[in-house]
Amino acid sequence: MSGGDFHSAFRPAAPWREDEPLECTMVIPEAPGVASFCFRAPSGAWFDHAPGQFLTLELPLPTGTVHRTFTISSSPSRPLSITLTVKAQEGSLGTRWMLDHLTPGTRLRAFGPAGVFTLPDAAPRKYLFISAGSGITPMLAMTTWIWDSGFEPDIAFVHCARRPQDLIFRQRLEHMASRTPGLKLHWVVKEDDPYRTWTGYRGRFNQLMLGLMAPDYLDREVFCCGPESFMQSVRDMLNALGYDMERYHQESFHAPAATEAEVPEIDDVVPSDDRTAELHFASSGVTATCRETDTVLTVARASGLNIPSGCTFGVCGTCKVKKTEGDVVMVHSGGIADDDIEAGYILACCSRPIGRVSVEV
Template identity: 35%
Template structure:
């Protein structure tokens, strides 16, 4: 599936803001409380520029918190078919600096910087006639974007969504999913909760397991599978799928938290240094072996927008004009982009003199 407002869309350049490498200030136009801990924050451009993204992709939001610039990645929960606003559905995490600030401080009319989109967790990049979407908790966010996009386009894609929540009061997008389930004959929504203390829940009760999958998705081996949720949920879901015979190349997962990019040892006694020149800024610095282009940029006061700093999100993607480098990433950049001179500043280490387009 490739929506009309995806990368291949015909949108006038002056009507788009999503490819601005420095991000763009947007205004919060609406806040919807989904549960006690989950809210949707809607943003729009003051000059009505469109946002082109594929369902399932994410953006990086940046705000100033206590005098520090903080950036985090969040999935776009709005469909690609409605490009003149961007919705981010975010759970308030007790230890989450950004999520707590958004829930406790952001108001309609406030502004934030958004950059993107990025990511390949999308049916646009892995098209199939039959899909299985597995969502744990707030992992429903990319799935609602996918489902709403399919629904808006009236596409005849056969989709099964299995959404697992802790308890009935934690279910997000219940009304929207019920509407899609009723209106679209090609979509089947299975909502399950792990606990039902009041006995009011009429749907399946229990965690995702072999029985739940085989009962509701008997043809799962023939489907392209997308998984999003807490790390423990995604590990368990992948283990179940592999055990049931789903090929690994049909399983796609989204997560902004990995163990980290491949470690490159930094020898504190090494005498080797590398020169990094930033062409557009006209600045040059020298860094020791093992440090990254991002380290070099910080050294001379050049701001490169970054988020995960693990080679995952692709936020710090920039151009390399010349020089040899080592890139140890976690999926945030494609090989053809590397072949065309792109790098991720957070996980790219120079091997000699390099010139960066920044």
């Protein structure tokens, strides 16, 4: 192939249309159980999409054809190909088939792109990207888009994983961050890798970490993606910190929304100064009326009761008590285990009562 023929082969002809199958051209291992699949249109068509959108693939499983949706991890600023990064989830047939059988040369039907989880406009803004697991894929697309736009990025990028080896796109993002001061990366892991040293954040992502990572979080537009429980904890954290939730955007990688009408309404319980609650301290026989924004620890002290406490912001776990009735909003910083929460325990220092609540104090 001559030089002219080579360049003409990569010159986009027209936008890609759904009636043309996509051809897998590369498979890139990213982390244990994670791979990126790069696709091109055989005709040379280019791809038009917004950063953060998703694509639906038609997969020919032995048990029958299935359709699976994946966020596009590549940026529309690089339109000659489109990349989907997938992670093997427990019980997932489609993802497992892709990891085991999808190889370069395979052609698949695809539908889209679609989705409303994307940057609001082209103007530079201050962003806070928060993700967990494969929820990092739209964040990479958005970060690359901002990078390629020529604007100096102002991104605080927070990603959480089980172990350092599970941090998807770590090297790619660290290379980008090494070239500009405007991209600040913050990795959080729950466990160390057995054969390497980890010097970053450990544990559950919490308010203390957020304050260290992005002290100006109130000024940033927040985009969040990950498991439902993770996004719920992020919302609880931001609500408790007084963040303007009109500037909060989220996308579940299990059920991405194709249109604004499909975006589920978020109806979080947010304690209010204008609503009263009732705390019953069962062991002491004391009942007190308070505001929803008061903590169980504050109300106990005002009632002359002693709950042992230490840090008072949900880290040490000293103030753990058993809740026997009612609901609280608890935004802790890692001082209580999930098993204890399921068993009914709360941290008095960071739990706020909703309605009538009874605790064993």
